[in-house]
Each structure stands twice: as structure tokens, then as C-alpha cells.
Amino acid sequence: MACITPSVLAALPRSLHLVVENLHETDVLIVGAGPAGTAAARVLAKAGRSVTVVDKAVFPRDKCCGDGLTTLGLRELELLQFDPITVPSWTTVDGAWIRSPSGREVCVPLVGVGQFAAVAPRIELDNALVEHARAAGATVLDGHGFVGIVEQSADHVTADIEGIGHVRTRYLIAADGMWSPVRKALGLAEPGYLGEWHGFRQYANGITGPAKDRLYVWFDEDILPGYSWSFPLPDGRVNIGFGILRGGTTRVQDMKTIWPDLLQRPHIRAALGPDAVFEGRHTAWPIPARIDHTVLTHDRVLFVGDAATATDALTGEGIGQALLTGRLAAHAILAASGLSVEATRNHYEQSVHHHLFADHKMSVLLSRVLAKPWGARGAVRVVGISDWTRRNFARWMFEDEPRAVLFTPSRWHRRFFRRPGTFGR
Numbered sequence: 001m002a003c004i005t006p007s008v009l010a011a012l013p014r015s016l017h018l019v020v021e022n023l024h025e026t027d028v029l030i031v032g033a034g035p036a037g038t039a040a041a042r043v044l045a046k047a048g049r050s051v052t053v054v055d056k057a058v059f060p061r062d063k064c065c066g067d068g069l070t071t072l073g074l075r076e077l078e079l080l081q082f083d084p085i086t087v088p089s090w091t092t093v094d095g096a097w098i099r100s101p102s103g104r105e106v107c108v109p110l111v112g113v114g115q116f117a118a119v120a121p122r123i124e125l126d127n128a129l130v131e132h133a134r135a136a137g138a139t140v141l142d143g144h145g146f147v148g149i150v151e152q153s154a155d156h157v158t159a160d161i162e163g164i165g166h167v168r169t170r171y172l173i174a175a176d177g178m179w180s181p182v183r184k185a186l187g188l189a190e191p192g193y194l195g196e197w198h199g200f201r202q203y204a205n206g207i208t209g210p211a212k213d214r215l216y217v218w219f220d221e222d223i224l225p226g227y228s229w230s231f232p233l234p235d236g237r238v239n240i241g242f243g244i245l246r247g248g249t250t251r252v253q254d255m256k257t258i259w260p261d262l263l264q265r266p267h268i269r270a271a272l273g274p275d276a277v278f279e280g281r282h283t284a285w286p287i288p289a290r291i292d293h294t295v296l297t298h299d300r301v302l303f304v305g306d307a308a309t310a311t312d313a314l315t316g317e318g319i320g321q322a323l324l325t326g327r328l329a330a331h332a333i334l335a336a337s338g339l340s341v342e343a344t345r346n347h348y349e350q351s352v353h354h355h356l357f358a359d360h361k362m363s364v365l366l367s368r369v370l371a372k373p374w375g376a377r378g379a380v381r382v383v384g385i386s387d388w389t390r391r392n393f394a395r396w397m398f399e400d401e402p403r404a405v406l407f408t409p410s411r412w413h414r415r416f417f418r419r420p421g422t423f424g425r
């Protein structure tokens, strides 16, 4: 880990100061080393740009998450030439068990050549992504928080970074999550905004029931609009939690009291088995999902991932969208190289529009249907009609194709739902 604090700087021979101080000038400064920031860093560094990533946390660090990787997330990781072997607890999933509010359970398969879904604990995945960015030549300085914007000029932005000082950069990518301190510093945060979803999760071990190997999604009537999940990990561990849409019947402040009750429900106990032991404390975090209502760029700053409110409004999943928007921001900077800052901003905004806007609208529409008990019951019934519906629903739910692909002919291709999975060829 490179850690350039003033005291470290002072201890270095003077001849090295210039080398170290060169870190204070970088082509692209990325704030946040989660999936969005590291994806952008990897693409830019591979293209030969000087990239510095700063994160206030020291890695490996945990992130409150379900740890589930959709096909979109996997395809993005594959594009980054990421190797799942670098994540020790990586668990491939070949189906999902979905339970409707009426108790009907349907298994949807995720099979074929390669992987369509996986579970990767964020403490391991994000650390591996940091190393992957470093391996491409990006400088990742963890333990250094963004403090504020010092100056914005026609051709530079200067940011104040804790323990480093002022960093001058041509572009700043804000990959700093739901609460995006960069967005706040620019006066672009909406007062009182708390995200569309709120997620709550815990790890458990000693799982001897079917949840040991199966991915479960449970729709219980009293937590609609929302659902609970159990995602399998090695050695009888699971990531288990629930998420609710804000403004529904369940209030965010009641999630903590609902949790023990949820874990006692017969279908959840049966899935986990009698020996489940819950680890450490549970954590909760907001999930922002309104990409079409967000300022995506500001002068030389591009927002990506949760900082761009990019998660899927239907499921609250955002790792794939974080990787995608990180990659798109990097491509926009590369594509508009030598052109105006407006060209970079337009490029990024148009590509986010192309890849995510129609899907977001579709997700919002569908989430209204799933919010009602009849909607959730009907959806699970329709999904279970035949092998064809089960197989293709699974692919669609796990974002093998964009949510609104049927309505966006510009994204049609010949191998609709017939593409092989990832990492398996």
C-alpha cells in the first residue's frame, strides 16, 4: 500500500520529494475505490493515463451489500479481465429459488456454458479490484479521504486529499458512493435525499439447510415493496438480509425490530437449518436508484456508481451498474481526448442514457407491480409456467440482457438470451 502522509514525505530523502510530489498532479483523480472507481481506474491505466485513486477506507474494507453478482456484473468484470480466482470465497450460483407471498416456490435455472451469477463477499471482491487496478498501473492510495474542492479552472480541478494535500487533475471521477462527498462539495446534493431502497444484511454460518448451496429470494407480504434474500458462500456461510423500498408499508426505522422476526419465519428457518449462527452485527445502508434524475457531470467531474444513483430500481443491485458507469466514464475521457470538456461530458451522459435510462424506467414500472401482493404472486406464477419462462426469466432477472431490451431495438442482437455465460469458456 502506498501511503503518502506528510510525515512519510518528511522522512524521505529530498531527492525523492519531487517524485512523490508528482503524485499531486494526475491526469485523472478518482475518489472512491469501490467497483465504480476501480473499474474506471483499470480502463484508464490500461490506456496509459496517469490515474490516482483515493479512498478514505483502508483496504481490505467491508461494504454493506448482499454480495450478489448479476450477469451484467460478471460481464463487466470479464471486460476488465478480472480473474474470479483472486476472490477466495467466490461462489458460482446456478439457479435462484423464488418464493411468492402465497408460499409458492419456483426454482429458476441459471445454467449453460459459463457463469451467470455469483456471490463474492465485498471485503474480498473490492480488495481484489483494487489490486487489479494497481496491476494495470493505477496508483491507489487508501486511507486518504477527499476533503474538498480547492479550485476549478478551465483546464483543471484541484482537490484537497487528507494526508496528501492538493491534487491537481484534468478530470475527477466521483466514485464515492451513496453519500458522495464530492457531490456535496459541489453543492449538487439534494437536501434530505436518502435513497430509493434501504438494505439490511448480516452474515451467518453453520448453515445446514438448503440455503447452504441455494440462492433464495423471498417475497413476504408484510415487507412488500421489498424482499429478503439468502446468498450462499463457502463453508456453510450465507449473506442474508432484506431490502425495502422507501415510502412502502415498512419503515426504515423499523427494520432492526423486524429482523429477528423475519429470521424466525418457518420458510427461512427451514432454508437455513437449525444450527445457523449469526456473525457480528448487522449493517444497513441506503441504495440510490434514480439515474434519470441525477446530475451526472459538472465541469470536469463525472459521477459514477452509487454516486450517480445508478442501482437497479427493481432489485437494488448496483455492482454491475457501478462497474459499467465506471467503465463508461473512463471511455468518455479517453474518447474525447484533446477535445473540449463538453465533448467528454456529452459522451458520458449519452452513453449512460443509452445503457441505463430505458432500463431504469422499466424497472420503476415493474417495481410498482411487485410492490402489490397480487403483483408478486402473479409474477412468480407466470415465471413458473414452463421451462422456457423459468429459464428466460432467470436470465432477465439477473440482467443477462438489459431490462428494457425489447423496447430498445438499438440494443438487439442475434444471440438474445443465448449468449454463453462468463469466465467459463
Ligand SMILES: Cc1cc2nc3c(=O)[nH]c(=O)nc-3n(C[C@H](O)[C@H](O)[C@H](O)COP(=O)(O)OP(=O)(O)OC[C@H]3O[C@@H](n4cnc5c(N)ncnc54)[C@H](O)[C@@H]3O)c2cc1C
Residues within 6 Å of the ligand: 031, 032, 033, 034, 035, 036, 037, 054, 055, 056, 057, 063, 064, 065, 066, 067, 068, 069, 070, 073, 144, 145, 146, 147, 175, 176, 177, 178, 181, 198, 199, 200, 201, 241, 284, 285, 286, 287, 304, 305, 306, 307, 311, 316, 317, 318, 319, 320, 322
Ligand atoms: C444491504 C445492501 C445489499 C446490496 N446487495 C447488492 C447485491 O447483492 N448485488 C449488487 O449488485 N448490489 C447490491 N447492493 C448495492 C451495491 O452495494 C452498490 O450499488 C455498490 O456498492 C456501488 O458501488 P460504488 O463503487 O458506486 O460505491 P461503493 O461500493 O459504496 O464505494 C464507494 C467508496 O467511496 C469511498 N468514499 C466515501 N467517502 C469518501 C471520501 N470522502 N474520500 C474518499 N473515499 C470515500 C468509500 O470508502 C467506498 O470505498 C446492495 C446494497 C446494500 C446497502
